[in-house]
Amino acid sequence: MITPIERHEQFITTSAGGFNRQHPAMRMFQKAKQLGVWDPASIDFSQDQQDWQQMSELERDVALRLVSLFQAGEESVTLDLLPLVMTVAREGRLEEEMFLTAFLWEESKHVEFMRRYLDEVAGAHHDLSHYHSPSYKTIFYEELPRSLNRLLTDPSPTAQAEASVTYNMIVEGVLAETGYYASFEAFKRSNLLPGFTQGLNLMMRDEARHIAYGVFLLSRLIVEHEEVWEVVQQRMMTLVPPAMGVVQEVFSAYDGEMPYGLTQDEFLGYAMNQFDRRYQRLERAKSQTLEQIYRIADQTEEASSE
Ligand SMILES: [Fe+2]
Numbered sequence: 255m256i257t258p259i260e261r262h263e264q265f266i267t268t269s270a271g272g273f274n275r276q277h278p279a280m281r282m283f284q285k286a287k288q289l290g291v292w293d294p295a296s297i298d299f300s301q302d303q304q305d306w307q308q309m310s311e312l313e314r315d316v317a318l319r320l321v322s323l324f325q326a327g328e329e330s331v332t333l334d335l336l337p338l339v340m341t342v343a344r345e346g347r348l349e350e351e352m353f354l355t356a357f358l359w360e361e362s363k364h365v366e367f368m369r370r371y372l373d374e375v376a377g378a379h380h381d382l383s384h385y386h387s388p389s390y391k392t393i394f395y396e397e398l399p400r401s402l403n404r405l406l407t408d409p410s411p412t413a414q415a416e417a418s419v420t421y422n423m424i425v426e427g428v429l430a431e432t433g434y435y436a437s438f439e440a441f442k443r444s445n446l447l448p449g450f451t452q453g454l455n456l457m458m459r460d461e462a463r464h465i466a467y468g469v470f471l472l473s474r475l476i477v478e479h480e481e482v483w484e485v486v487q488q489r490m491m492t493l494v495p496p497a498m499g500v501v502q503e504v505f506s507a508y509d510g511e512m513p514y515g516l517t518q519d520e521f522l523g524y525a526m527n528q529f530d531r532r533y534q535r536l537e538r539a540k541s542q543t544l545e546q547i548y549r550i551a552d553q554t555e556e557a558s559s560e
């Protein structure tokens with residue numbers, strides 16, 4: 255249970271050697287300041303507006319479905335991150351909290367980008383929730399808010415691990431990465447929607463840092479607390495079926511008529527590969543030391559995005 259903090263006994267930044275500028279989260283914070291500073295409001299959508307008018311009704315429906323999934327996903331990660339930020343702050347992990355402020359700011363920009371797209375390109379002001387399929391609802395309406403908000407009453411290491419697996423490994427690491435990659439490839443191959451692909455590219459770079467933080471957090475928890483690995487493993491397995499279900503349900507909505515050269519096998523394969531990579535990465539943490547975790551934490555995910 256949480257006991258409220260009533261006073262600070264000292265400050266990390268004014269204590270002798272308390273603040274660690276070499277902390278992996280600080281290295282991620284430096285990168286966020288250099289790479290995360292892009293403005294969703296200044297991306298040029300004029301070609302996208304023309305393309306939208308020329309696209310077929312089916313092409314528009316698929317694009318609108320994808321944007322509606324991204325939009326609600328970005329909103330939910332923005333709303334649901336705060337309990338984790340609070341948990342990390344309460345543990346006095348200032349360096350991690352500092353990175354999480356950039357993380358949350360970036361998610362807010364992703365919300366802005368998608369909503370701007372709906373307003374200015376798709377002209378979609380009606381309710382879009384009918385695009386949210388059963389598996390999507392399981393993850394974004396239930397599992398994500400439940401596992402993150404549980405931290406408000408139970409900030410234990412195993413609760414943190416369940417929250418981070420749900421948020422960083424499944425929602426960001428499998429679903430966002432697969433969705434962004436699929437859309438980026440589809441529109442790029444079709445030579446359509448250049449403003450959208452530009453935004454997706456920038457968002458993928460942000461997401462790589464978010465996932466890198468999740469890998470660090472989970473690895474740290476796995477090394478520090480013996481009981482965490484079992485929870486991580488179980489949570490990953492519990493969430494695979496609905497995560498793959500999200501991809502399948504996008505394709506089944508179009509009954510073999512999917513435009514843009516998108517195929518279900520390619521993207522299920524991509525999603526499963528993301529899952530396997532993350533799982534193996536976390537499994538390696540079991541045999542690593544805390545010192546190794548701190549040294550390599552920010553190197554793997556981001557190397558692929560820059
Ligand atoms: Fe995001």
Ligand SMILES: [Fe+2]
Pocket residue numbers: 331361426460461464
């Ligand atoms: Fe993210």
